[in-house]
Amino acid sequence: MASQSDLVRLFELSLNPNNALAAEKSLRSFETQPGFATNLLQLVADTDVNMSVRLAASLFFKNFIRRSWTDDDGNYLFPEPDVIAVKSEIVPFMITLPSILRRQIGESISSIADSDFPERWPTLIDDLVARLDPNSPAVTNGVFDVAHSIFRRWRPLFRSNELFLEIKLVLDKFCVPFLSVFQYTDSQIDAAKSDPQTLPLLVENLLLIMEIYFDLNCQDIPEFFEDNIKTLMELVLKYFVYTNPILESDDENESGPLEQLKSSICDLLTLYAQRYSDVFEPLLEPFVQSTWNLLTSTGPQPKYDILISKAMHFLTIVSKIPSQASGIFSQESAINQIIELVILPNTMLRESDEELFEDDPIEFIRRDLEGADTDTRRRATSDLLTALREQHNEPVTKVVMQHINTFLQNYQNDNSNWKAKDSALYLFSACAVNSSNTVNGVSSINPLVDVYEFFTANVANDLVTDVSPIIRVDSIKYIYIFRNQLPKSILSQAIPVLSSFLASSNYVVFTYAAITIERLLSLKNPDNTATTLFSKSDIAPLSQDLLQHLFAIIERANTPEKLAENEYLMRCAMRVLVAAHSSISPYSLELLGHITKILEIVAKNPSNPRFTHFLFEALAAVVRFSNLSQSNLESALMPTLFSVLGEDIAELTPYVFQIIAQILEVSPNPQPSSHYRNLVDPLLAPTLWESRGNIPAISRLLADMVEKCPVLFHEPDTKLRLLGVFQKTIASKANDNYAFDLLTACVLSLELDTEQHLKQIAVIILQRLQNSRTEKFVILFSNFILFLAASDKPSLGFPYAYAFLEAVQPGLFTTLFTQFIIPACSRILQKAAKRTALIGLVEVTTRLPETTSINETQFAGAVEAILALLSSGIAQPSEELENVEVTENDLAFTSSYSRLVLATKPALIIRPDVVDVPSYVKQKLSSAGGRVSSLISTLSPELSAKLTAI
Incomplete structure (x- = not known):
């Protein structure tokens, strides 16, 4: 058993990148030892240990719980005494921890609650409520942090009876204490308004109260909250407009406690406006007015960015409420004020944005890139503008285009005023796009603007002349956003230009060029969406140059972390390889040299899971298309x-x-x-x-x-x-x-002894079918038996499938065939599996021995299953996986499996000699004699007609 000193030493070693992998391997070797989890907890809580070691231990504990608490079927992987000890100790441990450690342990509690709460951890909420101490803000903070770590799991979940039962259990025990602590914390804040020591902790508690308020209401508004909405919302409003110099942050870049609190309140208000407007609307007006005041009086400092974006999001949702849309938001003066006082100021590029562009370009890209900038001012203004146009498109578009033209004229008069051009381009995009700008591009455009004309007049020249780096990025981004609206002739000319930008010294320029090239190569052909807009012949002449540029950029990084920082470059390389297809063959060994070099560096410290994923997709593409x-x-x-x-x-x-x-x-x-x-x-x-x-x-x-x-x-x-x-593996429902x-590979390729192997295998399968079957397992079992029957390998086929089950118990094949296999055929989804099932079903149906006990009704069911499969779409022998869509994989960087699309195993196509499957089915059924022929004659006229019509 590892002592605490051993653990401390290993965690100290893990802090050094050169020793991290070896230290983690040693730590993981202790995971199966009894008491290891509680020893880790005690180390995290030990105030005599260095904080960096405690933090490393808390992170390890979190990941340990995630991967090892239960298996995929929900069974504990911990010894039972350890399970009991962790659940009894983790809450009191967490409550006493500093916030930086509490966050990690809170995520551990959330992971445990996912599998155990409420059925296997019924005392959890009672324990939390019992520990609430309004007179101790620190203890309250700990309890609410634990509560929030549990309740926030509900936010992204789909509604279900189980989920609502869990929420109801919590509400029954938590609502009254929640309101009581909320009111008491309010009184404490009033009393401590001049106390710089106590007030920040109380406001931190209030932030957790707002987060829990959202958690408890995220699925539906509980009766308690509806009954007490006036009392609760008065408190919420009080702190939405609350100010106190003690809480003001001197740091212009980091949000202070008050900004964080008000941002959380905005989330809550947005939830109520979006989901519960019928009960919230009578209380809405003071919140709208307060939001307007906040938006027009808050400065441009980055510390306010999240608050401003969330406040605008709330206003965006309010503008869609029918009574509001036809009220204040329909007035021309109000629209003008919103555009001039809220939208325009928050569209302008600030000094902090320029600094981000230069000093942290990858962060600039992630904020600016579609879908990654949800908490930025610009994204919020774009969403607000879109919402206003949804209600009043013509007047809003007219006003915005006037401002756009003014900005463009200012730039034309003075090219050094590039910020005016930047604002014009951003505003135009926001005004032109009707739908969300998704990963597949814009699908709907404002009919009052002309995207192509604006491109030729205001953007195209910026791609080929000397302009500021930000304007260069804007011009690239225009193609990226409107790639679905620009003709192929323009896009074809753009790709070589974008390729030249890969040689740029500016990080954002070459990265946006890579992002845009990747998306252009992903475009579907509008005339045939099964193919891409750019074919292999279009890309082959450019591909080697593109790939050399991309690998050169990636490989010039001097550390594993820096090399893997920019996943957009590797994603582009992967997409070029897919588009170039087999044309990469002449230089594929050179490509493998680049990829293995990068992999060897990344392996020293894997730090970016998306880069890793696209690196291996690129490798899979070369293996697949190179013909080596x-x-x-x-x-x-x-x-x-x-x-x-x-x-x-x-x-x-x-x-x-x-x-x-x-x-x-x-x-x-x-x-x-x-x-x-x-x-x-x-x-x-x-x-x-x-x-x-x-x-x-x-x-x-x-x-x-x-x-x-x-x-x-x-x-x-x-x-x-x-x-x-x-x-x-067959014992696991997940595997x-x-x-x-x-098993399929074994019966195809190995000589398995009937008595020693096959009967034992059949018994294992049937025990699982009897004791722990799932719908998935029944389909897998049915697929396997029909595969055996369909195979044309001399040693397999129907006699093999029949003997496989009959060896366990005579008469079993017919029972399982009629009770499980025939019904399962309608639930098979994959095309190749449908083909296997269809051929296997025909083989079984036409070759049943005379002694089987299948009756007329069961036989008719088999024929119906054959006809249903025949009409549902089955794989042909020549079908291949082409024009694949490789999507970003945002998994946490753990050992969780991530499938490589470009390394997808080809589906097993049974009987490739059967090209015309309908003719095969018809021939087999019509030529069947004996008892099968008699059974066919008993089919209903309707079923006989369908059979004849094949």
């Missing part, structure tokens, strides 16, 4: 991939296994090289299967190795270990699909 031989791929990639595996980097391991599997899959006749021989024992080792993030990738690789290199698994002991893996993938 297995030996070339292995010599170029395996040293780096095996080095990463040897470092046991949890974030990268699932990706590496997918790439290794892909190399096998793209090789026409793969050889069982030493690389794969060396993987057999590790893949069959139980420890590798303990990490949930590994299971999808290693099960795929193991199945591929069994299928492509069966000679590696011929030893009896190896087959038994394979069976052990199958038994482990049972991987068990059937492995």
Whole structure:
């Protein structure tokens, strides 16, 4: 058992990037030891330990709980005494911690509550309420922090009976104490208005009260809050307009406690205006007036940005309420005032924005990029302008265009006044766009403006002349935003220009060029949305130059963190590889050299999960499109991939296994090289299967190795270990699909002994079917039996499928076929699986032995299932995965599995010789004799007609 001194030493080592991976590996080796979780908690709470070590321990504890509290089926992975100890100790521990540590432990409580509250942790709310002490602001702060960490889980959830039962349980116990503490905190703030020591903590408590107010109302307005809305909203309004010099921040960039409080209030007001306007509208007027006062009196300092953006968002929602839209928001004078006093000032680029552009360009991009700037003033003004136009498009557009033309004229008169041009371009975009500017671009445009004419008159020249970097970015962004509205002829001319910007010395310019190129190459052909607008022939002449520029930019970083900072560059490289397709073959080894070099650097300290994801997608693209031989791929990639595996980097391991599997899959006749021989024992080792993030990738690789290199698994002991893996994965509701993938590979490629292996496998499957079946499992089981029946491999086919189940119990096949398999066919979704099921269903239906007990009704059900599958769309042998859409993956950087779209395993197409499936079905049914022919004659006239019409 690790002592506390051992843990302190390891966490100290983890603070040094050079030792971080080794230290974490040592720490994780203790995770299975009894008492480890509570030892970690005690270390976090130990005030004698350095704060940086305590923080590292709290982060480790949070991630430990997330990955190891329960398995995918909700079963505890902790020893029961540890589960009890953690749940009894974590709340009192957290309440005593400083806020920086409390945040991490709070997320741990939230993770535990996800699986345990309320059924397995019924005392949680009672414990919290019992610890509330209005006379101790510090204790109240701790209790409310814990409460908020639990309740905020409800915000993004879909409505369900279980969710509302959980919320009701909380409301019944928490509402009255909540209001009481709210009112008492208000009185304490009044009493401490001149106390610089006490007041900030009380306001911090009030902030948590506002957050919990939102939490408790996020799904529906509770009766308690509706009954007490006047009392509660009077308090909310009081603090929405509250001022106190003690709470004012001297830092112009960081929000102070009062700004944070008022921002939280704006969120609450927006919720009520959007969801509960029927009960909130009578109280709305003073909040609207206060918001207007706030917007017109608050300065431009960055510390107010979030508050201003949230206040404008509230005003945006209010403007959509019918009574408000037809009231004050319909008056021309009010519209003019909103545009001139709120929208225009908050559209202007500020000195702080320029500093961000120069000093922290990646942050500037993330704020400016679509969907990533929700708390910025500019995004809020754009949303408010859109809302005003929705109600009164013509007058609003007219006024805004007048201001735009004034800004453009000011720039034309004096080119050094580039901020005027910047404001004009931003305002035009906000005025032109009707729909949200999503990842797929703008789909709806204001009919009162001409996007193409504005581009030719005011933007196109900025792409080819010497302008300020921000105007250059604005011109690139115009193409990015309006790519769906500009003709292909313009976009085709733009791509080489954008490519030249990749050589720019300005970080934002070359990054926005990469972002825009990537999105242009993703555009769908309006005449055939199954293809992209730019074909391989369009991109092939440009692709090598584009990729050289992109890799050159990425590789010039001098640290792993800096190299992986800009995921937009790697995403662009990935998209160019997809668009160029097989034209990359002549220089694919050079590409692999770049990618492996980058991977080796990233592996030293993986820091950006999105960059990592697109790096591996790019690697998968080269493997897929390069047409390199297995030996070339292995010599170029395996040293780096095996080095990463040897470092046991949890974030990268699932990706590496997918790439290794892909190399096998793209090789026409793969050889069982030493690389794969060396993987057999590790893949069959139980420890590798303990990490949930590994299971999808290693099960795929193991199945591929069994299928492509069966000679590696011929030893009896190896087959038994394979069976052990199958038994482990099929027992899991989350992983049972991987068990059937492995089993499919085994029956296709290995000689399994009927008595020793197959009967045992059938028993394991049927026990799961009897004791713990799910709809998913029934479909998987049905798919597998129909796959066996459909296969044209001499050793498989219907007799094999029949014997597989009959060996367990005579008569079982017909029972399972009629009770489970036929009904499951209607719930199969994947096209290749439908094809397998259809062929298997025809084989079974037309070859049932005379002795089976299927009756006329059951036979008719089988025929109906065949006809339904036939009409539902099935995969053809020639179908391939092309024109893929690789989307951003915003997972937390953990060992969670992330599927590589470009390394997707081709679907198993059964019986590729059956090209015309309807003819095959018709021929098989019409030629069936004996008992099947008699059963066909008993079908209803309607069903017979459908069968004849095939």
